[in-house]
Amino acid sequence: QVQLVESGGGLVQAGGSLRLSCAASGRTFSRYAMGWFRQAPGKEREFVAAISGGGVRTYYTDSVKGRFTISRDNAKNTVYLEMNNLNSEDTAVYYCAADLLYGSIRPSFWESWGQGTQVTVSS
Numbered sequence: 001q002v003q004l005v006e007s008g009g010g011l012v013q014a015g016g017s018l019r020l021s022c023a024a025s026g027r028t029f030s031r032y033a034m035g036w037f038r039q040a041p042g043k044e045r046e047f048v049a050a051i052s053g054g055g056v057r058t059y060y061t062d063s064v065k066g067r068f069t070i071s072r073d074n075a076k077n078t079v080y081l082e083m084n085n086l087n088s089e090d091t092a093v094y095y096c097a098a099d100l101l102y103g104s105i106r107p108s109f110w111e112s113w114g115q116g117t118q119v120t121v122s123s
Contacts, residue, residue: 001112002026002098009117012086020081022096022114033102034072034079035110038092047105086121093118
């Protein structure tokens, strides 16, 4: 497993931008697919975006396509989520996750999780 620590959350106005970061421990970061999930109050945790270990493959949930970008810097053991044109429906706790397998949008399939960072979008 890897240890993950998210940062970059905060309060932003609708239409604004934020960049989340997730720093991972360990020397095998590039072997892991990385994902971002979010959980709003009273709702289940949902998939947002994922990136393969080498960073070549990415995919997104439909509601964030064209607004969010996932990327990674394997030299820094860090994955990012650039979020633009935020709206109130993006308000949630955002979690990063890691797994050796790439391709699942189900939270239960992901091995390691960070503690989460709050993103609040005011209208």
